[in-house]
Amino acid sequence: MARQSNDEGPQVNSRLNGYRNKTPRERLNLLAGAVGLSSEAAAVLGEAGALDLATANGMIENVVGRFELPLGIATNFTINGRDRLVPMAVEEPSVVAAASYMARIARDNGGFETSSSAPVMRAQVQLLNLSDPYGARLRLLAAREEIVAIANSRDEFLVRLGGGCRDIEVQVFPSSARGPMVVLHLLVDVRDAMGANAVNTMAEAVAPKLEELTGGTVRLRILSNLADQRLARARVRIAESSLRTDEFSGRRMIDGILDAHELAVIDPYRAATHNKGIMNGVDPVIVATGNDWRAIEAGAHAYAARNGRYTSLSTWEIDRDGCLVGTLEMPMAVGLVGGATRTHPAAQVALQILGIQSAQELAEITVAVGLAQNMAALRALASEGIQRGHMTLHARNIAIVAGAVGSEIEIVAGKLAEAHDVRTDRAREILREMRREA
Ligand SMILES: CC(C)(COP(=O)([O-])OP(=O)([O-])OC[C@H]1O[C@@H](n2cnc3c(N)ncnc32)[C@H](O)[C@@H]1OP(=O)([O-])[O-])[C@@H](O)C(=O)NCCC(=O)NCCSC(=O)C[C@@](C)(O)CC(=O)[O-]
Numbered sequence: 001m002a003r004q005s006n007d008e009g010p011q012v013n014s015r016l017n018g019y020r021n022k023t024p025r026e027r028l029n030l031l032a033g034a035v036g037l038s039s040e041a042a043a044v045l046g047e048a049g050a051l052d053l054a055t056a057n058g059m060i061e062n063v064v065g066r067f068e069l070p071l072g073i074a075t076n077f078t079i080n081g082r083d084r085l086v087p088m089a090v091e092e093p094s095v096v097a098a099a100s101y102m103a104r105i106a107r108d109n110g111g112f113e114t115s116s117s118a119p120v121m122r123a124q125v126q127l128l129n130l131s132d133p134y135g136a137r138l139r140l141l142a143a144r145e146e147i148v149a150i151a152n153s154r155d156e157f158l159v160r161l162g163g164g165c166r167d168i169e170v171q172v173f174p175s176s177a178r179g180p181m182v183v184l185h186l187l188v189d190v191r192d193a194m195g196a197n198a199v200n201t202m203a204e205a206v207a208p209k210l211e212e213l214t215g216g217t218v219r220l221r222i223l224s225n226l227a228d229q230r231l232a233r234a235r236v237r238i239a240e241s242s243l244r245t246d247e248f249s250g251r252r253m254i255d256g257i258l259d260a261h262e263l264a265v266i267d268p269y270r271a272a273t274h275n276k277g278i279m280n281g282v283d284p285v286i287v288a289t290g291n292d293w294r295a296i297e298a299g300a301h302a303y304a305a306r307n308g309r310y311t312s313l314s315t316w317e318i319d320r321d322g323c324l325v326g327t328l329e330m331p332m333a334v335g336l337v338g339g340a341t342r343t344h345p346a347a348q349v350a351l352q353i354l355g356i357q358s359a360q361e362l363a364e365i366t367v368a369v370g371l372a373q374n375m376a377a378l379r380a381l382a383s384e385g386i387q388r389g390h391m392t393l394h395a396r397n398i399a400i401v402a403g404a405v406g407s408e409i410e411i412v413a414g415k416l417a418e419a420h421d422v423r424t425d426r427a428r429e430i431l432r433e434m435r436r437e438a
């Protein structure tokens, strides 16, 4: 069932004034108060660290340690009339700031509107050695109910939750390099799971029946990451006046954004970067919630090329009132119940911060953040360029690389940004001078 989320839940004010100027500990305390985190949950994100070695050792193979990333909170988001604070795990400076900034502009314009399709994943079963592939297709379609029943018999729990295999599709590739091929798709509502394991189990379960029905040989039985039946959508509408700066009129800013978007529509070289900007917002939410970012990336880029040419995932247009309207629709195979989402303690806390009840809600919030991030990059590119805002924040990284520690980091970064000269050799010089003078 498609949905538009506006679920009831504890109300949060995502407009945290001056949040950027606090220390990490102060930010954590404010966050815990705002979303009602217990002291145990807050401690998971604090100094103690989230993942103990035993849990890590149970997650993947040949574990020797943990690899940590910064977790930031994007502020200002209003989605379907409800405020959200958004956890983002990411190594790149300016991403959290950019999302928060565009969410601030969006909230003054009513925020983001989102919706999503039902959480339907697709599994593929490949059949080879077929003399009559089109005949095989019709025999499979005629046995639809039996195939769906076999699939559902393997996951009665999912069926009880309201999910399960809904339908089949059959594709024919009459003359592949390996001979005629038939591929049967199982369309499975996976509810709050990402769903890989449920659909893979079903695909393996139906395979003997498919061989019996067609006389062919089954090879692959695996989900497709092109989750084009599991789409999440976000829309934002921004008044011209909200985009005005001291240097650029709102109309000039909108024109610049539309020009930038058009290049992403017509040119795959630009589309790749444009979509990377979208994934700057999407991936950090996916990582913070313990979801599979390779699956999300694969789905996003395959969807961007679904019409045979790689293009922009988002659209930007101007409506009859002169407002900028941005939309983003993309596959979003995320779960709340499986994979690392359940095993990683920080992922559990991230879900609490988001205050969500379903995988569809998570999908919608993630797409809203992707759209915000896209808008931030286009807004910067359409006006002053990306380097001023991004490099100012990247300056702290450069200061660390140059050897700054503690309070030196902010001082060196400040001097680099002030001089618009964010280079490691300059940072080393500044550091040397500072230490000589101290
Ligand atoms: C970076 C900004 C936001 C600065 O923009 P600014 O104008 O200097 O920001 P500001 O100081 O006026 O602050 C405005 C708001 O931004 C947020 N903000 C601002 N600074 C901070 C901070 N330090 N910490 C936390 N939040 C911050 C914060 O919400 C703040 O409002 P407040 O809540 O304070 O009233 C802006 O220049 C921007 O959005 N730039 C785009 C950055 C971006 O896209 N980064 C991604 C990396 S580049 C890339 O990988 C992709 C790309 C660009 O190639 C994609 C593409 O080509 O399409």
Ligand SMILES: NC(=O)C1=CN([C@@H]2O[C@H](COP(=O)(O)OP(=O)(O)OC[C@H]3O[C@@H](n4cnc5c(N)ncnc54)[C@H](OP(=O)(O)O)[C@@H]3O)[C@@H](O)[C@H]2O)C=CC1
Pocket (backbone or CB within 6 Å): 155, 157, 158, 161, 190, 191, 192, 193, 194, 195, 196, 197, 198, 199, 223, 225, 292, 295, 335, 337, 338, 339, 340
């Ligand atoms: N190509 C790809 O993208 C692939 C990805 N993966 C990996 O698969 C993992 C995700 O798979 P996933 O199947 O989601 O994870 P899990 O199998 O870990 O968890 C999903 C299971 O949770 C149970 N469950 C409990 N409550 C619910 C609910 N409300 N809705 C739905 N299911 C519920 C069901 O189990 P039950 O019915 O058994 O009780 C369901 O099958 C990720 O780690 C991913 O990296 C794996 C293979 C390929």
